[in-house]
Amino acid sequence: MQKTFRIIDEDGIHARPATALVNTATKFKGTEAFAEAKGKKVTLKSILGVLSLGLEPGDTLTLITDGSEETEALSALQEVMIKEGLGELNE
Amino acid sequence: MSKISGIAASAGIAIARAFILEHPDYTIKKTTVTDVEAEVVKLEEALDKSKAELLKIKERTLAELGEKKAEIFESHLLILDDPELISPVKDKIREEAVNADYALNEVATQFIAMFENMKSAYLQERAADMRDVTKRVLNHLLGIHYVSPAEISEEVVVIAEDLTPSDTAQLNRQYVKGFTTNIGGRTSHSAIMARSLEIPAVVGTKDVLTQAKSGDLVIVDGLSGDVLINPSEAEVAEYSAKQEAYALQIAEWRKLRDEPTVSVDGKHVELAANIGTPNDVAGVIENGGEGVGLYRTEFLYMGRDKLPSEEIQYNAYRTVLENMNGKPVVVRTLDIGGDKELPYLDLPKEMNPFLGFRAVRLCLERQDIFRTQLRALLRASVHGNLRIMFPMIATLTEFRAARDLLLEEKAKLQAEGQEVSDSIQLGIMVEIPSTAVLADQFAKEVDFFSIGTNDLIQYTMAADRMNERVSYLYQPYNPAILRLVKNVIDAAHAQGKWTGMCGEMAGDATAIPLLLGLGLDEFSMSATSILPARSQISKLSVEEMKELAAKALDLGTAEEVVALVRAIGN
Known part of the structure; x- marks a missing residue:
């Protein structure tokens, strides 16, 4: 499953929301989670990976989940994106 | 002993x-290990110890400084659990049979380089976090005992x-x-x-x-x-x-806390305080300050990874103005450069930073930064008695340019329907000799002067105040300095304006009699100097100090001036 977001936070993805994303992704043990942006795909279970995308406002970011709890994981991640003011759904 | x-x-x-x-030495040597699994265990132990430390620091920070300050340690903890960091380190130990500290340092260096090469200034700064976390683990691997000042308990x-x-x-x-x-x-x-x-x-x-x-x-x-x-x-x-x-002496001074500052012969002067953050206002009130004579706004810009927003600044200025409860607050606009750097501005290193691109020089070029600050100040102005001053003014043209930007922002805010006070006094710091000499011309256009003696002395004497080998030239009592001070005060008075002083000299027991005699209107100093100064001034006669100052202006050396003042035995 996947969903695409547009980054709206004026700092891009910085440490605090990245921490929240990684913590959320890590909760779903049996489900893999990835972030894809600018042609690069990294695991969402790594803060260094997420920060290495160097996301800036206006960039698009696709969150991908795969596994037994992929629906729950994706909706939890979406909630973090919205609650932290990181991004909005790119529809 | x-x-x-x-x-x-x-x-x-x-x-x-x-x-x-x-700051310890982190020189790392590459060695070949025979038992790679033992080396991996060593790494894991160091990681566990580091995480335990971070958890403790995080909890203490949370309790003492709040959630915001604790967040950084949460991300440090995540980094130490990050498979993207830990797996390559373990692989390196196993595949190359190298020591754990070497492997960690190699991998971490790649991440540091990655962050440093990022476009966003914010992410570039994350290199510092990576370094910090790496050092914490290296401390355990190398047996270094290091505690950062924040961890002192x-x-x-x-x-x-x-x-x-x-x-x-x-x-x-x-x-x-x-x-x-x-x-x-x-x-x-x-x-x-x-x-x-x-x-x-x-x-x-x-x-x-x-x-x-x-x-x-x-x-x-x-x-x-x-x-x-x-x-x-x-x-x-x-x-x-x-x-x-x-402690007893302090208790004695405390009695003067709510008294005005009046000389023996009944002349009132204002004793104000220099502050760096809104938190300092409590100390100003505690020490009986009659105002804030210098609010150094650069602390708002320091210790962060990007420029403070208009809202952050507005809240800080408003807090200071409200807590000072109608007493005057002189806010100095951003004075960055010189010995005060902002990593995120990425300014080139200069040969002579004190003579270089700093303070109002920077603000006039980086108008985005300056206008944000001016807007925040103007919006805050309705919450108290705001006075604004520009630092490092060398020419009237600079003053006019800065003033015009202020007026433009004021007009914009009013057009947006924002309330802005109409009684904001606008002044300048006098810290460059050219401005002190030309004070009569400046006095026609400014509302007040505030003499910044630390810089005025170093620029007049051509002696870097950070350089100990020429520290003997830091001479506040040199008659050359006193004459410049007199020139500024007289120029202001001729136009019905006032002059303050916000350098260290204003709170100095030897300088106070002279400054009183020269006619200084406002003395701004460290909050803790206010009560001793009030006590001292209450025992001095302005008329007598005028004679003393006149004599001092006619002497040749700082030593003679000091001897003259000491002779009156205050």
């Missing part, structure tokens, strides 16, 4: 164990080569009883911060760092400038008595 003399930088006496603040005297503004900002007043450094002078940043935190300090001791060892009992006498290492019992008793006497 040994006794060292330095420069008394912040009054009071501290008696506590030494805490040596040194027992009563200590901090001893260091020098303290950077960020080191000082991390000092916890509850535990840090005093500090002493090898280098620095009365006007170095660490000294100024010590006075605003009211921590006794002795700086410029040259070798306290080599003489004292961690855990030694140390006495810091911020009144005399002496530092005693492993004093005898008799000495501890003597200094404890001195500490008590000082």
Whole structure:
């Protein structure tokens, strides 16, 4: 499953929301989670990976989940994106 | 026991164990290991110890400083659990049969380089986090015992080569009883911060760092400038008595807290305080300040990874204005550059930073930064008695340009329907000799002057105040300086304007009689100097001090001026 977001936070993805994303992704043990942006795909279970995308406002970011709890994981991640003011759904 | 003399930088006496603040040596050697699995275990143990430390720091920070400050440690913890970091380190140990510290350092260096090469200034700064976390693990791998100043949790005297503004900002007043450094002078940043935190300090001791060892009992006498290492019992008793006497003296001064500052012959002058953050206002009120004579706004810009937004600034200015309850607050616009750097502005290194691109020079070019600050100030102006001053003005053209930007922002805000006070006084810092000399022309266009003596002295004497070898040229009492001060005050008075002074000289017991005689209207100093100054002024006659100042202006050297003032025996 996947969903695409547009980054709206004026700092891009910085440490605090990245921490929240990684913590959320890590909760779903049996489900893999990835972030894809600018042609690069990294695991969402790594803060260094997420920060290495160097996301800036206006960039698009696709969150991908795969596994037994992929629906729950994706909706939890979406909630973090919205609650932290990181991004909005790119529809 | 040994006794060292330095420069008394912040009054009071501290008696506590030494805490040596040194940045350790992280030289890493590559070695071949035979038992790679044992090396992996070593890495895991170091990671576990580091995580345990971080958890403790995170919890303490959460309790003492709140959630925002604790977040950074949460991300440090995540980094230590990050498979993208840990797996390659383990692979390297196993595949290349190398030591854990070497493997960790290699992998971490790649991440640091990655962050440093990122486009966003914010992400570039994350390199510092990566370095910080790596060092924490290396400490365990290399057997280095290092505690950062933020982690101090027992009563200590901090001893260091020098303290950077960020080191000082991390000092916890509850535990840090005093500090002493090898280098620095009365006007170095660490000294100024010590006075605003009211921590006794002795700086410029040259070798306290080599003489004292961690855990030694140390006495810091911020009144005399002496530092005693492993004093005898008799000495501890003597200094404890001195500490008590000082507390009594302070209690005596406290009685003057709610009194106005009036000379023997009935002339009123204003005693104000220099502050760096809204938190300092409590100290101003506690010490009976009649206003804020200098609010150094650069602290809002320091210790962060990007420029503070208009809203953050507005809240800070508003808090200060409201808490000062209608008393005047002179806010100095951003004075960055010189010895105060902002990493995120990425300004090129200069040969002569004090003579370079700083303060209003930077603000006039980086108008985005300046306009944001001006808007925040203008919006805050309705919450109190705001006065704005521009630092480092060298020419009237600069003043006019800065003033015009202020007026433009004011007009814009009013057009947006924002309320802005119409009684904001607008002044300049006089700290460049050209401006002091041309004060009569400036006085026609500004509402007030505030003489910044630290810079005025260094620019007049052509002597870097950070350079100890020329520190003898830092001469506040030099008649050349006094004549410039007189010129500025007279120029202001001729136009019906007022002159203040916000350098260290304004709170100096030897300078006060002279400044009073020269007609200074406002004295702005460290909050803790206000009550002693009020006590001193209440015993002086302005008429007599006028004669004293006239004599001083006619002398040839600073030494003669000091002898003249001391002779009146105040």
